[in-house]
Amino acid sequence: MKSRIHEVIFEADTALGKSFDIALLAAIVLSVLAVVLESVPEIRAVYGPQLRTSEWIFTILFTVEYLLRLYSVSRPVAYATSFFGVVDLLAIIPTYLSIVFSGGQSLLVIRALRLLRVFRVLKLAQFVQESRQLWFALRASGRKIIVFLGSVLTIVLIVAALMYLIEGEENGFTSIPHGLYWAIVTLTTVGYGDLVPQTLAGRFLASIVMIMGYGIIAVPTGIVTVELAGAFRGAVSTQACPSCSREGHAPDAKYCKICGEKL
Numbered sequence: 406m407k408s409r410i411h412e413v414i415f416e417a418d419t420a421l422g423k424s425f426d427i428a429l430l431a432a433i434v435l436s437v438l439a440v441v442l443e444s445v446p447e448i449r450a451v452y453g454p455q456l457r458t459s460e461w462i463f464t465i466l467f468t469v470e471y472l473l474r475l476y477s478v479s480r481p482v483a484y485a486t487s488f489f490g491v492v493d494l495l496a497i498i499p500t501y502l503s504i505v506f507s508g509g510q511s512l513l514v515i516r517a518l519r520l521l522r523v524f525r526v527l528k529l530a531q532f533v534q535e536s537r538q539l540w541f542a543l544r545a546s547g548r549k550i551i552v553f554l555g556s557v558l559t560i561v562l563i564v565a566a567l568m569y570l571i572e573g574e575e576n577g578f579t580s581i582p583h584g585l586y587w588a589i590v591t592l593t594t595v596g597y598g599d600l601v602p603q604t605l606a607g608r609f610l611a612s613i614v615m616i617m618g619y620g621i622i623a624v625p626t627g628i629v630t631v632e633l634a635g636a637f638r639g640a641v642s643t644q645a646c647p648s649c650s651r652e653g654h655a656p657d658a659k660y661c662k663i664c665g666e667k668l
Contacts, residue, residue, distance in 0.1 A: 407476065407477055408477075408647065410473055410476065410477040411477035411478065411645070411647050413425050414470070414473060414474055414477060415474070415477070415478075415645035415647075416645050429470070432463060432466060432467075435459075435463070436459075436460070436463035436467075439456050439459045439460050439463070440460065442456055443456045443457070443460070460500060461500065464497050464500040464501070467493070467496060467497050468497050470493075471493045471494065471497060474490075474493070477647070478647060478648065479647055479648040479666070480648055480649065483648075483649055541632075542629055542632040543629065543632075545632040546625075546628045546629050546631075546632040549628045550625055550628060550629075553624055553625065553628070557592070557621060560592075560617070561585060561588045561589055561592060562581075562585065562588075564584070564588040564592075564610065564614055565581050565582075565583075565584030565585040565587070565588045566581055566584065567584075567610060568584045568587060568588065568602065568607060568610060568611075569581050569583070569584045571602070571604060571606045571607045571610065572602050572603065572604060572607045576602065576603040576604065576607070577600050577601075578600070583600065586600070587600045588614065591611060591614045591615060591618065592614055592617065592618045592621060593618060593622070594615065594618045594619065594622070646661035646663065646664060646666050646668060647666060647668075648661065648664050648666035649661060649663050649664045649666065651663045651664075
């Protein structure tokens with residue numbers, strides 16, 4: 406029974422597992438929709454009791470699902486402390502806390518974490534490979550992006566110091582930190598307009614920074630794209646280890662590549 410529950414809840418290789426994932430996704434969407442609609446005063450005034458009842462129904466269903474997940478794995482603590490384990494717990498706690506802290510609007514922010522449960526659909530076979538490729542690309546490009554950001558911060562600091570010297574306090578650049586703020590806003594092409602250069606030299610420097618901004622924004626995209634093109638493209642299954650709950654195993658794998666548990 407324990408093995409059967411794990412296969413249905415954690416894996417999508419079987420028809421029953423896929424049906425469970427689809428049903429779970431539908432429940433997540435409806436639950437989030439109920440929370441969103443409840444925040445609208447006009448709708449809450451008319452359908453408030455029905456929306457709160459539906460929220461309790463979904464919370465009970467998600468609680469049962471969470472307990473079944475803990476029951477079906479060999480190491481419940483490992484799952485409970487994993488990313489999705491924490492998200493699952495935070496997704497059901499606010500409703501129970503509302504019994505004690507009624508009317509706490511901040512709890513709605515925590516309930517929004519339930520949106521993260523939508524990523525469970527990535528366990529469906531057709532999405533697993535794409536998500537793995539994206540993850541490998543982001544991880545491989547991490548160091549390059551850090552070096553790039555370091556270079557950008559150096560440029561921002563130099564530009565901020567120059568603008569402080571050119572414009573001075575009389576034109577709003579009262580300090581280098583103020584110049585840093587302006588340089589970041591300008592380089593990212595946001596352009597709030599609350600702090601602008603007044604002198605000809607300052608405007609010339611601002612023009613250079615604006616042009617640089619377009620090129621700088623494209624660099625991280627190029628880095629990730631190159632890594633994504635060369636990302637790992639081997640086939641993977643949606644099988645999850647019954648011990649450590651890790652996924653991403655080869656279709657013909659017999660044992661978990663992380664803990665060695667038999668799949």
